[in-house]
Structures are given as C-alpha cells and as structure tokens.
Amino acid sequence: MLDAAAYTALALSLKVSLIATLFSLPVAIAVAWLLARRRFPGHALVSALVHLPLVLPPVVTGYLLLLTFGRNGAVGGLLESVGIVLAFRWTGAALAAAVMGFPLMVRAIRLSIEAVDPKLEEAAATLGAGRWAGFLRVTLPLIGPGILAGAVMGFAKAMGEFGATITFVANIPGQTQTLPSAIYAFLQVPGGEGSALRLVVLASGVAVAAVLLSEWLARRMASRIGA
Amino acid sequence: MSLRVDIANRFDGFALDAKFEAGPGVTALFGASGSGKTSLANAIAGLLTPKTGRIALGGEVLLDRAQGINVPVARRRIGVVFQEGRLFPHLTVARNIAFGARYAPPGAPGLDAAAIIAMLGIEALMERRPRSLSGGEKQRVAIARALLMRPRFLLMDEPLAALDGPRKDEILPYLERLRDSGTVPIVYVTHSVAEIARLADRIVVLRDGKVLRQGDVTDVLSDPAMVPLIGVREAGSVLMARVVERNPGGLGRLEIGGGQLRLPGIEAEVGTGVRVRVLAQDVLISVTRPAGLSSRNILPAVVHEVYRGEGPGVAVSLRIGPSRLLARITVDAMEELGLRPGLNCFAVLKATAVARADIGGPKG
Numbered sequence: 001m002l003d004a005a006a007y008t009a010l011a012l013s014l015k016v017s018l019i020a021t022l023f024s025l026p027v028a029i030a031v032a033w034l035l036a037r038r039r040f041p042g043h044a045l046v047s048a049l050v051h052l053p054l055v056l057p058p059v060v061t062g063y064l065l066l067l068t069f070g071r072n073g074a075v076g077g078l079l080e081s082v083g084i085v086l087a088f089r090w091t092g093a094a095l096a097a098a099v100m101g102f103p104l105m106v107r108a109i110r111l112s113i114e115a116v117d118p119k120l121e122e123a124a125a126t127l128g129a130g131r132w133a134g135f136l137r138v139t140l141p142l143i144g145p146g147i148l149a150g151a152v153m154g155f156a157k158a159m160g161e162f163g164a165t166i167t168f169v170a171n172i173p174g175q176t177q178t179l180p181s182a183i184y185a186f187l188q189v190p191g192g193e194g195s196a197l198r199l200v201v202l203a204s205g206v207a208v209a210a211v212l213l214s215e216w217l218a219r220r221m222a223s224r225i226g227a
Numbered sequence: 228m229s230l231r232v233d234i235a236n237r238f239d240g241f242a243l244d245a246k247f248e249a250g251p252g253v254t255a256l257f258g259a260s261g262s263g264k265t266s267l268a269n270a271i272a273g274l275l276t277p278k279t280g281r282i283a284l285g286g287e288v289l290l291d292r293a294q295g296i297n298v299p300v301a302r303r304r305i306g307v308v309f310q311e312g313r314l315f316p317h318l319t320v321a322r323n324i325a326f327g328a329r330y331a332p333p334g335a336p337g338l339d340a341a342a343i344i345a346m347l348g349i350e351a352l353m354e355r356r357p358r359s360l361s362g363g364e365k366q367r368v369a370i371a372r373a374l375l376m377r378p379r380f381l382l383m384d385e386p387l388a389a390l391d392g393p394r395k396d397e398i399l400p401y402l403e404r405l406r407d408s409g410t411v412p413i414v415y416v417t418h419s420v421a422e423i424a425r426l427a428d429r430i431v432v433l434r435d436g437k438v439l440r441q442g443d444v445t446d447v448l449s450d451p452a453m454v455p456l457i458g459v460r461e462a463g464s465v466l467m468a469r470v471v472e473r474n475p476g477g478l479g480r481l482e483i484g485g486g487q488l489r490l491p492g493i494e495a496e497v498g499t500g501v502r503v504r505v506l507a508q509d510v511l512i513s514v515t516r517p518a519g520l521s522s523r524n525i526l527p528a529v530v531h532e533v534y535r536g537e538g539p540g541v542a543v544s545l546r547i548g549p550s551r552l553l554a555r556i557t558v559d560a561m562e563e564l565g566l567r568p569g570l571n572c573f574a575v576l577k578a579t580a581v582a583r584a585d586i587g588g589p590k591g
Contacts, residue, residue: 117313119309119311119313120313120315120316122274122300122313123307123309123313123315124315124326125273125274125299125300125301126272126273126274126300126301126303126305126306126307126373127301127306127326127327127330127372127373127376128301128302128304128327128329128330128331128376129301129326129327129330130299130301131301133301134301137326138315138317141317142316142317224317225316225317
C-alpha cells in the first residue's frame with residue numbers, strides 16, 4: 001500500500017523525533033527547574049528566549065538555525081571542525097525539531113515543578129538530602145507525569161514540524177525528508193494526492209498511538225506517586 | 228548537647244530579636260501567632276537566614292553572620308517535624324521514614340529503626356501511602372522519619388496544631404514516651420499551654436519577636452505575672468506529683484510535696500511521677516479552713532505573690548511546700564480577704580476540675 005519513499009519518510013521522522021526528544025528533555029528539565037525555582041537577573045529574558053520558537057514564524061526559526069548552524073555559521077563552522085555537520089542532514093532535522101518542541105516541553109515541565117510544594121523539598125533538606133539529592137529523590141519522581149507530558153508534546157511537535165525543518169535542511173528524500181515534508185512533496189506533483197493521503201492517515205495513526213500511550217503511562221505514574 | 232541561639236532579623240514591619248538556650252529535655256518556644264516562633268524555628272533549621280546573629284549546637288557553630296558561617300540545612304542534622312507532616316506522597320511509610328537514614332554519619336547515637344517504629348506504634352503502617360493515613364498517624368510517621376536520621380536535636384514546629392482534640396490526646400502519650408526516652412533534646416514550638424504543661428521541661432516565652440521570659444516550666448507557668456500573656460482561661464500551674472494510690476473508677480491520690488491531691492482519672496502505677504495541670508480559674512482561696520464543703524482537696528498554703536493586672540482579675544500564686552499553685556480571683560475577693568504575701572490560707576480545688584488530658588503520663 002505504501003511505497004518505499006513513504007516508509008523511508010516515516011522511519012526518518014520517528015528517528016528524528018526520538019533523538020530530538022531524548023536530547024532536549026534533560027535540557028528542558030534543567031531550564032524548567034531554573035525558571036520555576038530560581039529568581040535571577042534575566043529570568044524574564046530566558047523565559048522569552050525559550051518561548052521564541054513558539055511565536056516566531058517557523059521559517060524564521062529555520063533561517064536563524066541556518067545562519068547559526070550552517071557550514072558558514074558561527075556554531076556550524078566550529079562543529080564541522082570536529083566532524084559534526086547539521087545543515088542538510090537528518091541531524092539538522094533533529095535539531096530543528098528539538099528547538100521547535102522545546103518551549104512546549106519546558107512549559108509542561110515547569111508547570112509540574114511549580115505544582116510540587118517547595119516545603120517537601122525543604123523537608124528533604126532537613127533530613128540531610130542536599131539540593132541535588134532532594135531533586136532526584138523528591139522533585140523528579142513527583143514531576144514524572146509533567147515530564148511525560150512534556151516529552152509527548154515535544155515528540156508530537158517534532159513529528160509534525162515542517163517550516164523550520166524544510167528551511168534549515170531542505171527536503172531531500174532519504175536524508176531530510178520527514179513525514180510532513182514527504183506529504184508536501186507528494187502534493188507538489190500531479191497525481192500525488194493518493195500517496196499524500198496515505199501518509200496523512202499514517203501520521204494520524206502515529207499521533208493517536210502516542211497520545212494513548214502517554215495517557216496510559218500518565219495514569220500508571222499518577223497512581224505510583226499517590227497523586 | 229545544648230543549642231544556643233542569638234539572632235536578629237527584620238521582616239516587613241516585624242523585628243525578631245531573640246536569645247535563648249535549649250538543653251536536654253524539652254524546651255518549649257511559646258507565643259501567640261505572629262510572635263516570631265516559627266521564624267525562630269526556621270532559622271534554627273536553616274530554612275531562614277537571619278540578618279545578624281549566631282546559632283551554635285554543642286561546640287559547632289551553625290550560623291555566625293559576622294564570620295560568614297552558615298551551615299546548609301542538609302548538614303545541620305537537626306530533625307524537623309512540621310505542622311503539616313510534609314511526608315513524601317510518592318513514598319510508602321517505610322521509605323518515608325528511611326529517607327534520611329542514609330545521611331546519618333555511621334555510629335551516630337540514637338535509637339535504632341525498630342525501637343523508633345515500636346515507640347511510635349507505626350508497625351502496621353509501613354506499606355501504606357501518606358494519603359491513606361489519618362492526621363495523627365501522619366505526625367507519628369513524620370516524627371519517626373526525623374528520628375531515623377539520628378538528629379542531634381529535634382525541632383517540632385506546632386506538630387499538633389493541625390489535629391483535632393481527640394487526635395491530639397491520642398498522640399500526646401507518644402510524645403511523652405519520646406521525651407522520657409531521652410533520645411534527643413527537643414525544641415517544641417507551640418501556642419498551646421496544655422501541650423507545654425504536658426511535655427515541656429523549660430519554656431521560652433516570645434512576644435513580638437522578643438524573648439520575654441525563660442525558665443523551668445513549673446516556675447514560669449505558676450508566675451502570676453505570666454497570666455495576662457498566657458490568657459486568663461489558659462493560665463494555670465503544673466505540679467510534679469507522685470502517685471500514692473490508684474483507684475480506678477474513683478479518686479486516686481497524688482503526693483505533690485507539701486500536700487496530697489485526690490483526683491479521678493489517674494492511670495499511672497503507684498510510685499510513678501505524673502504531671503498535673505491545674506487551671507488558675509479552678510482554684511479557690513479561703514482564709515479559714517472551710518467546713519462542710521464538697522471539695523476533696525483543701526490544702527494549707529501560703530500566699531506567695533499577688534499580681535494585679537488590668538481588669539477585675541487578680542492572679543495569686545500559693546506556696547504548698549515546695550510546690551506552687553496559681554489561683555485567679557477577683558479584686559473584690561482579694562481586698563475582702565486581705566490577701567498579701569506571707570498570709571496563711573487554704574487552697575481549694577474541685578477534684579473533677581482536672582481533666583484527664585491534663586494529667587500527664589509517667590515521668591520517671
């Protein structure tokens with residue numbers, strides 16, 4: 001039913017989204033904690049920067065990524081000298097997906113951290129747990145559902161990301177052609193609507209499966225932490 | 228091990244400036260809400276850093292603003308029992324109480340886990356979640372959790388304030404057991420005179436952020452000048468007594484040094500020490516030995532001190548041998564009887580005036 005190009009696009013999308021989610025999650029947790037629990041000069045600025053990809057047109061984000069992480073970009077050049085190339089590679093697609101999903105992740109996780117009573121963290125400290133131990137043994141388990149929700153949001157955003165990806169890494173079949181890019185490509189050629197529609201069904205299926213899985217996980221977690 | 232505190236801090240419109248010392252046994256920090264007792268407790272625990280001051284525990288300085296010393300909360304090893312328990316909702320009781328044990332230095336003195344669990348009667352709760360516990364059970368678990376980290380001092384911040392009357396009565400015997408075990412010195416923050424009368428050895432009275440008075444609980448509570456501060460309905464003395472006769476269903480007898488009291492509700496064994504709280508408003512004074520009175524407790528006494536504050540009431544402390552009994556009467560009565568220090572009189576106490584909850588458990 002599906003041609004090879006479609007399977008390739010699906011596989012690439014899953015890979016890109018998984019990598020994007022896995023790599024951005026720890027950073028998102030750290031930033032969310034910083035924004036939720038610390039007050040520092042520039043707090044509002046950091047918050048605004050984190051939310052930027054949410055409010056900028058995706059094309060702009062993609063272009064900024066190209067300027068920064070392209071071969072001639074400030075960071076891109078540095079990375080290339082150690083053998084990492086992002087522009088027009090699947091790794092670049094993962095970076096674009098991570099950046100676009102980041103604000104959603106931080107938001108969900110930050111809300112869940114703010115919902116944890118700081119008095120519990122104080123209690124952990126009086127029992128001898130340092131800040132890091134207190135975070136690992138009290139805060140982290142309690143925000144499990146929030147982290148899960150953030151990860152699912154980030155993953156869904158990555159699966160659907162199109163504008164920044166196509167601007168940063170183009171639409172190369174087998175290289176950077178993710179599911180949305182493939183749908184777009186099929187729609188550009190005469191007679192491609194059928195293939196496009198099949199991909200739409202596929203994409204919807206993956207999305208529904210991800211949501212169902214996360215709901216189930218969230219319920220299990222909630223009962224484990226006694227919420 | 229003694230805890231010496233001398234700190235000052237300024238909040239919006241409120242200045243805390245307190246100096247006191249807490250040694251072995253139970254030291255109560257007493258004050259109305261807003262007196263600064265919780266800020267003081269937080270400063271001792273390290274949860275609040277005062278602007279100036281010094282806190283030392285034994286030979287170790289925990290805080291010295293002048294020298295820039297401020298030992299972090301996690302390294303103070305002061306166990307804290309909070310008003311709301313603050314149990315970790317994602318952990319079972321067993322894992323809650325074990326939380327701090329790993330941070331205790333090897334060989335630190337203290338009871339072992341089994342003894343603590345037995346003392347607080349929480350054996351049957353170990354696999355439960357905090358959510359399914361009653362308020363009293365939560366507090367017992369919170370105490371166990373604080374003890375298992377083998378603290379050098381135990382700080383209890385209004386541990387019973389969130390509980391209703393029957394729950395308080397249920398948990399008080401556990402606190403008495405903890406006190407009498409001598410495991411760890413305790414600072415007990417409260418606004419309840421009843422709890423102080425049952426538990427405290429010493430009391431530090433706070434008002435508006437200042438230490439107004441500190442001393443032995445029997446001395447401070449029987450001081451007539453303390454009556455306005457404690458409240459006329461709550462004021463009363465604490466007698467350290469010994470059970471002479473038990474009489475379940477009837478009146479037992481207590482020796483208070485200088486006299487005997489006959490009271491119902493005495494459950495302790497003969498020979499054991501108990502505390503009895505007698506409210507000032509339940510004590511009558513007679514200048515002649517009263518006859519034909521229903522009261523079973525008529526004790527020869529000497530007027531020790533008379534304190535006349537504002538209003539129609541007068542607080543009178545009476546000497547009965549080495550014991551002190553506080554009475555509250557009207558100005559009229561005082562003038563008519565001609566009460567003055569040194570006068571011989573009789574203290575009259577109705578046997579049923581002392582509630583069962585005001586008779587503490589055994590104290591050796």
